[in-house]
Amino acid sequence: MQNKKHIIEIKHLTKVYKGTSKPAIDDINLDITTGEIFGLLGPNGAGKTTTISILCGLFAPTSGNVFIDGMDYQHSSETIKNIIGVVPQDIALYPTLTAKENLTFFGHLYGLKGKKLKTRIDECLELFGLEKNAGKKIKTFSGGMKRRINLIAGILHKPKIIFLDEPTVGVDVQSRNVILDHLRNINKEGATLIYTSHYMEEAENFCSKVAIIDKGEIIIEGHPEELIKSKEEYTNLESIFLQLTGRALRDE
Amino acid sequence: MLRLISSIYKEFLVLIRDRAGLAILFIMPLFLIIIMTLIQDATFKSVKDANISMILVNNDHDSLGAAISNGLYESDFFHIVETMDGDPITEDMAQQAVAQGKYKIGIIIPERATEAIRENVKALINKSFSSFNIPGTKRRTRKSTVDIKIYIDPATSQSFKNSLMSSLKEFTAELEIKLFFQNFSSTLAGMFPDQDPIEFENFQTINYEEIYASTTGDEILPNSVQHNVPAWTMFAIFFIVLPLAGNIIKERDEGSVVRLKTMPGSYVTVMFSKIFIYLAVAMVQFILMLMVGRYLLPAMGLPQLEIGPHKIALIALAIASGFAATGFGVAIGTIATTHEQASTFGAVSIIIFAALGGIWVPVYIMPHTIRIISEFSPLYWGLNGFYDIFLRNGNIVAVLPEIFKLIFFFAVMLLIAIGYNKINNAK
Numbered sequence: 095m096q097n098k099k100h101i102i103e104i105k106h107l108t109k110v111y112k113g114t115s116k117p118a119i120d121d122i123n124l125d126i127t128t129g130e131i132f133g134l135l136g137p138n139g140a141g142k143t144t145t146i147s148i149l150c151g152l153f154a155p156t157s158g159n160v161f162i163d164g165m166d167y168q169h170s171s172e173t174i175k176n177i178i179g180v181v182p183q184d185i186a187l188y189p190t191l192t193a194k195e196n197l198t199f200f201g202h203l204y205g206l207k208g209k210k211l212k213t214r215i216d217e218c219l220e221l222f223g224l225e226k227n228a229g230k231k232i233k234t235f236s237g238g239m240k241r242r243i244n245l246i247a248g249i250l251h252k253p254k255i256i257f258l259d260e261p262t263v264g265v266d267v268q269s270r271n272v273i274l275d276h277l278r279n280i281n282k283e284g285a286t287l288i289y290t291s292h293y294m295e296e297a298e299n300f301c302s303k304v305a306i307i308d309k310g311e312i313i314i315e316g317h318p319e320e321l322i323k324s325k326e327e328y329t330n331l332e333s334i335f336l337q338l339t340g341r342a343l344r345d346e
Numbered sequence: 347m348l349r350l351i352s353s354i355y356k357e358f359l360v361l362i363r364d365r366a367g368l369a370i371l372f373i374m375p376l377f378l379i380i381i382m383t384l385i386q387d388a389t390f391k392s393v394k395d396a397n398i399s400m401i402l403v404n405n406d407h408d409s410l411g412a413a414i415s416n417g418l419y420e421s422d423f424f425h426i427v428e429t430m431d432g433d434p435i436t437e438d439m440a441q442q443a444v445a446q447g448k449y450k451i452g453i454i455i456p457e458r459a460t461e462a463i464r465e466n467v468k469a470l471i472n473k474s475f476s477s478f479n480i481p482g483t484k485r486r487t488r489k490s491t492v493d494i495k496i497y498i499d500p501a502t503s504q505s506f507k508n509s510l511m512s513s514l515k516e517f518t519a520e521l522e523i524k525l526f527f528q529n530f531s532s533t534l535a536g537m538f539p540d541q542d543p544i545e546f547e548n549f550q551t552i553n554y555e556e557i558y559a560s561t562t563g564d565e566i567l568p569n570s571v572q573h574n575v576p577a578w579t580m581f582a583i584f585f586i587v588l589p590l591a592g593n594i595i596k597e598r599d600e601g602s603v604v605r606l607k608t609m610p611g612s613y614v615t616v617m618f619s620k621i622f623i624y625l626a627v628a629m630v631q632f633i634l635m636l637m638v639g640r641y642l643l644p645a646m647g648l649p650q651l652e653i654g655p656h657k658i659a660l661i662a663l664a665i666a667s668g669f670a671a672t673g674f675g676v677a678i679g680t681i682a683t684t685h686e687q688a689s690t691f692g693a694v695s696i697i698i699f700a701a702l703g704g705i706w707v708p709v710y711i712m713p714h715t716i717r718i719i720s721e722f723s724p725l726y727w728g729l730n731g732f733y734d735i736f737l738r739n740g741n742i743v744a745v746l747p748e749i750f751k752l753i754f755f756f757a758v759m760l761l762i763a764i765g766y767n768k769i770n771n772a773k
Contacts (some may be wrong), residue, residue: 150608151607152604152607152608152771153771170584170629172610172611175608175610175696176610176611178608180604180605180608182601182605183600183601184600184601184604185600186600186601186602186603186604186605187600188356188359188360188600188602189600190359190360190363190364191356191359191360191363195359198352199352199355199356200352200605200609202348202351202352203347203349203352203353203606203609203610203611204609204610207347207348230362248605249765257608261595297473346744
């Protein structure tokens with residue numbers, strides 16, 4: 095029986111890609127509580143994307159298990175996909191389609207239709223300040239506008255769990271604030287957010303709990319404030335990150 | 347169903363928003379079919395309507411020279427040249443002109459050639475009648491064989507050379523028979539002086555009647571359009587592989603595939619929506635190409651495409667060909683990791699399939715091993731099916747084996763794509 099408080103449970107999760115001997119993630123164990131904003135942080139190549147990809151059902155682990163709301167992908171893939179929302183780091187939209195056409199298409203794939211879908215699209219576009227651009231093609235949008243539409247496409251169906259892979263990368267301060275404010279609101283309404291970012295200050299302010307992953311292993315986990323208070327030399331989340339993962343460049 | 351319809355609509359929007367791509371998709375196959383049919387029309391007509399310029403040096407000035415000369419002039423196959431700058435052409439001039447590629451062929455009929463043939467015929471007849479001791483049939487010495495020289499431009503095609511040789515042999519054979527009969531007649535006159543001499547009558551004893559075989563009894567006359575429109579239509583349908591594979595790779599590169607794979611419903615639904623749209627494109631291409639054959643090519647002086655009565659067979663075969671092409675496109679788009687890989691492999695493999703399918707060289711004249719390999723080319727199946735309909739007047743039953751093979755190819759390609767996706771996800 096899975097713990098109901100934990101909407102995501104990761105048990106001894108290991109992934110070794112074919113053709114490599116070193117695991118991308120090695121025996122990871124994590125529990126994410128319902129309603130949390132969970133930050134998965136780490137340098138490039140640490141194993142964040144691999145972990146998120148397995149949690150989203152993009153591929154299977156080499157060993158170990160993940161439980162999403164008590165279910166696993168082997169048995170309940172379709173049910174899980176209906177309760178999760180994914181906001182990829184890349185702008186996963188069709189550039190020659192308008193914002194409304196993109197959202198209508200993704201809404202239909204989630205089974206939304208008719209007036210309900212239309213109302214939800216209008217509501218989201220208004221929420222993110224894009225209602226005037228609904229009929230414009232994505233390729234004409236600025237970086238910040240694309241990020242916001244990319245986010246809306248992942249939350250349109252009001253998922254219980256939202257995976258956000260670098261949702262604010264490359265956007266201006268205004269867009270970043272809009273995105274983070276609305277994500278906080280969505281979280282307040284009950285959604286659990288799993289978030290990755292390279293912006294430590296943002297993660298420190300945004301996340302209720304973080305885990306730092308490096309070389310495929312979780313090296314620290316806890317509430318940002320508690321982690322900062324745990325050692326004198328820790329002044330903020332970035333200082334923890336640098337002390338634990340080192341200052342050497344990570345290009346892969 | 348909502349997911350499938352929505353995916354089809356999305357693919358439709360993506361397609362029509364790319365105006366330049368859409369124009370290329372429809373206009374290029376039409377250019378291909380017009381240009382290739384015009385070019386192939388000349389090859390199909392072969393020597394007949396090409397009116398190729400040829401040098402004739404007639405040094406004989408007697409029956410043989412006249413027979414060859416008249417035969418060539420009357421055939422309308424060739425434009426005969428006997429003088430240059432007002433002067434009669436010599437053998438050296440002819441050899442030089444052909445060697446320089448100014449003329450494809452130069453025929454040199456030697457001096458006293460007819461006389462030599464007459465002597466040879468007489469020698470042959472007299473030898474046969476020598477035992478009868480008929481007056482005037484004393485043994486004669488045979489002259490050496492008459493050599494008609496034919497200078498050929500090395501760039502001349504083998505088929506053209508064969509056609510010319512066949513025509514020349516026909517003209518000279520007729521003359522040889524005529525001379526033989528004339529001498530035979532005069533010999534008999536010597537044997538039976540009281541009888542009236544036998545008149546030689548040029549009577550053709552064998553006639554060749556060409557009938558194009560058809561299972562239904564209705565005859566469709568083959569012409570360049572009947573041959574080329576189906577062939578190049580099949581070729582063009584398969585080129586749908588390139589934009590389809592490109593569409594799949596683009597979607598993957600832009601990151602939409604990641605989102606789609608994390609959404610409810612099978613990714614196969616997305617694939618089917620692409621197949622549906624590109625199949626529709628292939629069918630529109632097919633209709634446009636038939637219309638070109640039916641209305642545009644006749645306006646350019648070519649024969650009109652006869653579609654024949656078996657339209658259901660034609661539609662079924664076109665759809666099956668479209669499925670085979672889209673299946674191949676899905677497999678390439680799934681396996682290739684870059685646009686460069688997909689476009690190079692896709693284009694080259696279609697050309698190989700087309701070559702094996704007999705689009706350039708008929709399969710029946712290919713080497714045995716290649717003929718066996720051809721049996722596995724989807725373009726061969728499609729082309730054979732189209733020939734069944736357009737040339738052999740075949741109905742749906744006649745093309746069912748080809749339809750089955752094309753659909754089987756589609757299914758195999760789709761399974762390869764799905765299997766590859768699964769393996770890739772398991773990495």
